[in-house]
Amino acid sequence: MTEHIKILMIDDHPMIIEGYQNTLQFTKSDNQELKIDIANNCDEAVAFMNKSIEIDLPYDVLFVDISLPPSTDGSMSSGEDLAEYAREVLPKAKVIILTMFNESFRIHNIIRNIDPEGFLIKSDLTSSELASAFQAVLYNPPFYSGTVNSHIRKTITSDIVIDEKNRKILHLLSQGVKTKNLASHLDISLSAVEKRKKQLKELFGVEDGQDETLLDAARKKGFV
Structure with a gap:
């Protein structure tokens, strides 16, 4: 039985998106059919999300880059705001965060505010990790890349509590x-x-x- 998976990829670097797309199409299971839409900024992403709700074909998975140009009305300043919006309007969608940021504060904040099903640091990312992350997020979330896990482990094993x-x-x-x-x-x-x-x-x-x-x-x- 074919599984139709609707994906929205949000990143302002076309080359990067092309890489993600190729990897997913090349590594998907035989019974998976991927329909991928691409947004290069917050405005396009919001338009795609709203449209998917209007036509009653909501997205199953969203890939969200944190560093995005702000929306024209200024209500969103990054992918973080976009992911929070997605949580409201597409409550069933799985959110995969991709970012170059690897500071503990940012990682902690994203997990606290968005609680993504997938969290990948771009410098850790290989094609096989992206493929594994995608399948894990679909059927057995969450999937966090190595840097994210090591930050979480350090914070948990530390006996210091910080607000x-x-x-x-x-x-x-x-x-x-x-x-x-x-x-x-x-x-x-x-x-x-x-x-x-x-x-x-x-x-x-x-x-x-x-x-x-x-x-x-x-x-x-x-x-x-």
């Missing part, structure tokens, strides 16, 4: 944001930022008080 604001502080510091500017990014006062940084340094056993030492310690534990 979302503290994760964001570490992430922003690692991006080179100065302490005095952290408050505006986090919607809290500068004294609250200082207090949190002090707690983080105590948590990670940083004795010299340096931000760089804190970041090194946080990296080793998989928090940055």
Whole structure:
């Protein structure tokens, strides 16, 4: 019996999409028939999703690149926003996230906000991994690539518990944001930022008080 699988691939690099398409068509099972639509930005992706609901042929699988140009109305600034939208309008669709980002904060955020059935870091990606991920996501999700798994493992095995604001502080510091500017990014006062940084340094056993030492310690534990 033929299984018809409707796929939407969203990436702003046509060459990359072509590679994904070829891999899936070449490695699919004999009983699978793939219908693949391609969107190069948020606007096209939303139009495809809405159309699929209108004609009552919703997508089964979405491949979503995180780095996408924002939508024209500014309501979506990345693939992350797009994936959250897909979760609302296509609740049965399996979402596979593809990204170059491999920082712990981004990975943690994507898992928390989107909980994707597939999560692949592009630098880990081979044709065989993409093929395995696709089949696993269809029948036995989730499928996370090596980098994602190692970040999750490090965070789980660490005895340090860090809330979302503290994760964001570490992430922003690692991006080179100065302490005095952290408050505006986090919607809290500068004294609250200082207090949190002090707690983080105590948590990670940083004795010299340096931000760089804190970041090194946080990296080793998989928090940055």
